Amino acid sequence: MSMVSRFLIPGLISVNFKAADKADAVLKLCTMIAAKLDCDAESLFDTIMNRESLKSTAVGHGVAIPHARCDVSDFVVAAGVCEKGIDFGSADAIDVRIIFLILSPKNETTSYLQILSQIAALLNVEKNREALLGVKTPEEFIELVKKNERR
Amino acid sequence: MLVSQFMKSEFRTVPESMTVSELAMLFVSEKHEGYPVVNNHQEIVGFVTVRDLLQAFLPNYIRNISDFFDYSDNFGYLEIFYMRGKGNLFIVEDIMNYEVISISEKESLTKALVIMFLNKINILPVIRGPKILGIIRLRDIISVLFEGS
Numbered sequence: 001m002s003m004v005s006r007f008l009i010p011g012l013i014s015v016n017f018k019a020a021d022k023a024d025a026v027l028k029l030c031t032m033i034a035a036k037l038d039c040d041a042e043s044l045f046d047t048i049m050n051r052e053s054l055k056s057t058a059v060g061h062g063v064a065i066p067h068a069r070c071d072v073s074d075f076v077v078a079a080g081v082c083e084k085g086i087d088f089g090s091a092d093a094i095d096v097r098i099i100f101l102i103l104s105p106k107n108e109t110t111s112y113l114q115i116l117s118q119i120a121a122l123l124n125v126e127k128n129r130e131a132l133l134g135v136k137t138p139e140e141f142i143e144l145v146k147k148n149e150r151r
Numbered sequence: 152m153l154v155s156q157f158m159k160s161e162f163r164t165v166p167e168s169m170t171v172s173e174l175a176m177l178f179v180s181e182k183h184e185g186y187p188v189v190n191n192h193q194e195i196v197g198f199v200t201v202r203d204l205l206q207a208f209l210p211n212y213i214r215n216i217s218d219f220f221d222y223s224d225n226f227g228y229l230e231i232f233y234m235r236g237k238g239n240l241f242i243v244e245d246i247m248n249y250e251v252i253s254i255s256e257k258e259s260l261t262k263a264l265v266i267m268f269l270n271k272i273n274i275l276p277v278i279r280g281p282k283i284l285g286i287i288r289l290r291d292i293i294s295v296l297f298e299g300s
Contacts (some may be wrong), residue, residue, distance in 0.1 A: 051244065106249060109203065110206050113245070114244065
């Protein structure tokens, strides 16, 4: 089973994330990834926003999991925890405060869906969401995910 | 015998934005094994099969075993988030194959049969450029070969 925590690195987690709106949030996370992977942030942004245009990845309870398959060699996960909520067009109309952005290699559908499901399962639990909203450092964020992800 | 003579011009496509829950219900109700996936311009962008839908439920360890194994009796969190109502996070675009194996309507039926056998598929979209004109299935070829026999 592919575990989410395996793909979390401190440099791709912002525990004091700020964005004006959904596009700005996605662009900022893509820019973080692009700096790490040395690739084009705008291309990643377009890929994610194209997927978002088909159906919003806001899953409710202030959580969004933007994701897409693209030309990456391994899974990339970036995350942002915001103090001020962002409108992601969620069905429950609650602004998003926890964002996990996932990029997957095009041919890794099985692990891709498993990772997405794991994140959704983790964030479906209220105490996990509250704990993540209270973290002070990316390392603390990773530890929390590691401790609570389902195996 | 050309593909254009025997392809089915009436067929179902599914949009990229369809949720996997809706797709699953289509598979159950229509008993098809796959659908061409189209974008807003009705251009083919992928193909999705029953296997694509179910592959997330395969345990990773199947690659390491060859015979009987004591399999888990449930699918864990995937049961909740992929199968039972909360599967709306996933849409067809998330699971479809981007590389569509297809054929032109001007090709021969023999070639269609060869492509399906070599790629172990039962349905072949018939395309002209980005547009899908129809589908040809193994069972259509059986009809052609054995009709009246």
